[in-house]
Amino acid sequence: MNKLSQFTIGAMLALGSVTAAQAATLDDVKEKGFVQCGVSTGLAGFSAPDDKGNYSGLDVDVCKAVAAAVFGDATKVKFTPLTAKERFTALQSGEVDMLSRNTTWTLNRDTAQGLSFTGVTYYDGQGFMVRKDLGIKSAKELAGASVCTETGTTTELNLADYFKTHGMEYTVVALGSNSEAVAAYDSGRCDVYTTDASGLYATRIALEDPTAHMVLPEIISKEPLGPVVRQGDSQWFNVVKWSLYAMVAAEEYGVTMANVDEMKESKNPEVKRLLGAEGEFGTPMGLPNDWAYQIVKQLGNYGEAFERNVGEGSPLKIDRGINALWTEGGLQYAPPFR
């Protein structure tokens, strides 16, 4: 798939006409009847297929929210599992309509690579995992270690920065997919496995004996992970951006999956606008007026999705931390719905 999409993008860029390249993604999506969403190949809590091939997770719910907004039906999504290396070419070549795949928002990606990040699904940072029996307490003790990671990520760049800053030598084993990197760590090829902290939690519980491994306290980078679309299609950009904001806003106003129908009658005009009971806020985006209502009705608000997939209601039990609402001391914040 990797090589293929590299060649498709070449062929497409070379043969496709300029106007066709700018086609409105929303129209395409409506015409085919589903959203094609790029997700990771398997990261428990964020996007992982079950034994029937159904994907679930926080990243997956963002894809579903977009489908709910566009079609009023959260199931109208098809998923494309992508490794770190494959994800951007797959988006640029049009193989997927959007990415929602623990992808870090960086300056270079947002400008030079023809990508646009629509927001932040999960505020993260990079960490290290080691075997407990090494007796290591801090990342500062890692001089001389072998470190396994996935190539084509911000992870391998932060890793190089961190060891350079601290004047430590290390050996990097950079592999083509996360499963290879984890397998290499697990089999002893490396002393350390590094990725986003969320990925460390997800990886650790999937190991044979999670208690034999520990995550070191240092967080060495900022990794705002969010959905990505192609640059130059502001309509689609808005649809994806506001689908996520709708989930955050719903949490801010206490709208949940359970009470969303009553809340339509709320006295708060902001809630009425959010749920399409007042005003015409969907139409300018090319969406039905109840777009945000459908998202909350089918998937719940951001907090619900968080708890269900990665929080207390999941095996990962990740603390809300900086992913709490701004009103609770976190960073999640939605612009006004007016």
Place this chain on the structure above:
Amino acid sequence: MAKDGAAAGDTQKTSMMNDPAVRSIVFQVVLLGLVVFVGWYLFHNTTQNLASRNIASGFGFLEQPAGFDIIQSLIPFSQSATYGDAFVVALLNTLLISAIGIVIATVVGFVVGIARLSDNWIVARLATVYVETLRNIPLLLQIFFWYFAVLRALPGPRDSYTIMDVFFLNQRGFYGPAPVMEDGFWTIPVALILGIAIAVAVSIWAKKRLMATGKQFHSFWVGLAVIIGLPVLAALVTGVPFTWEYPALKGFNFQGGVVMIPEFMAVLFALSLYTASFIAEVVRSGILAVSKGQSEAAHALGIRQGLTLRLVVIPQALRVMIPPLTSQYLNLLKNSSLGAAVGYPELVAVVAGTVLNQTGQAIEVIALTMAVYLTFSLLISLFMNWYNARKALVER
């Protein structure tokens, strides 16, 4: 052209297009124009599309800092090196594994190929089994076999296998001592080069004398002695101007000395043993192509079996073997790209993988990668064609 047309016009009035010379030029110009136009169209369209999608284009990125590290590099490479440096590192890694792979594959291939024709039943059978097994298992699977089944199964650094505490083998690689140069070290490589030059000169002289007088001279042994002897002599005279740095377990890993990483070993073993099975068949068919009368004649003259093979059969077999051998070498070079599957940092893994992803410039990166394989394939072809022309039948 004008002259041709005028001459034709004198005799009878025919269309210029009926003149084969004119016609062929016209067709070639039209074809060239078409190719140039299609090329221009593709180029123009691509740049337009890239610009409209705000994807950076051009090769300027090669001068930007890369920011990642590479596990194996023959030149100094650090986090502050550029994408261009990363490209060079990856290219050297590809060439390194291909060059060593070609040497091993050729030696093993010749031995197995000749063994398959051996009169010794067991030797011939073993060679057949080798060829039939390795030739029929996909290369990627063989790389996985070496990497996962053999090398991953080795013990960790603390329980390494060792030879006399000088060489160590563990899951992280094969460690050995490295020479640390001191003053006067330069005399050794100089002596080595001198030794090789003398050996070549001796063998040319010996061959001339053999042709002229029929007298034999053991130029091989003399050459070998000079090549080994001169550097040893230089080292002794200058008081052994180097020390050995031995690998030692410090913290997580062995430090010091040189290391061959398991990714390299797995790809090297798989690549050379796989290609050797094809080369063995090339060698066998080359030898079989030499008429039996040739060796019978040699035997009738009382020439020993080994000498017959070396002086009569192989030189003739080489003529048949060179073209297929060339394509095996080209395959090996291209197949080295499978190293990406186990994280060996060669061209496809580093450039078409990491660099492509970090810069997002798919078109330039893929074009660069393809250009490299094309260039080196053509170079190998050119060299083998030259060698072939030299070995071809020369009428005396």
